[in-house]
Amino acid sequence: MNGESLSSLETIERYSPAVFEFLWCPVCGHEVFSQIPFEGVFCQNCNTRVQFQESRETRGHEEAILACFDTDPTWNLHVDEKLRRDLPDGSARVKILGEPGAYEVDWWSPAPGEDWQPVERGEFDDIKESAEVSHLA
Numbered sequence: 001m002n003g004e005s006l007s008s009l010e011t012i013e014r015y016s017p018a019v020f021e022f023l024w025c026p027v028c029g030h031e032v033f034s035q036i037p038f039e040g041v042f043c044q045n046c047n048t049r050v051q052f053q054e055s056r057e058t059r060g061h062e063e064a065i066l067a068c069f070d071t072d073p074t075w076n077l078h079v080d081e082k083l084r085r086d087l088p089d090g091s092a093r094v095k096i097l098g099e100p101g102a103y104e105v106d107w108w109s110p111a112p113g114e115d116w117q118p119v120e121r122g123e124f125d126d127i128k129e130s131a132e133v134s135h136l137a
Contacts, residue, residue: 018100019065023050026069026092026108026118028084029125046084047073064106065096083124088116 024031030045041050053066071090088110095106112118 019052019067019096019103021100022096022103023067024119024121025050026085026094027071027087029119029121029123031121042073048087049073066093067096068093083127085117085119087118092116092118094118 020033023033025033025043025046025048027048028043028046030043032044033041033050034044035041041052042048043050049070049072051068051070053068054064069087069092071087093109095109096103097106098104108118110116
């Protein structure tokens with residue numbers, strides 16, 4: 001076998017890192033996420049997992065992404081509901097349209113309503129955790 005017959009590996013960047021500048025956690029409102037290799041991407045504050053999928057429909061936008069949030073690994077949802085809000089049935093999806101610097105939310109599933117509202121970006125920033133809660137995190 002010669003070197004010409006070997007195919008090279010091509011790296012494809014499916015999601016721009018800029019999507020993380022737009023994204024926030026709908027459980028706690030924080031905007032910082034960490035990747036654990038082979039495990040996934042998690043909110044640094046409450047450990048909610050986020051997975052990305054390509055949307056089948058783009059409506060003329062350069063990018064359309066589905067961000068799927070899962071609270072199975074989330075900690076302390078039961079301790080202080082003032083600082084966190086659980087997702088209906090433990091998961092929710094958001095469709096994000098746009099391109100770096102111009103992302104927007106197209107829809108949430110399930111749709112926000114009387115029973116559920118995603119936490120807005122930074123909604124709990126001005127509320128401090130009590131000492132009893134912070135030591136449990």
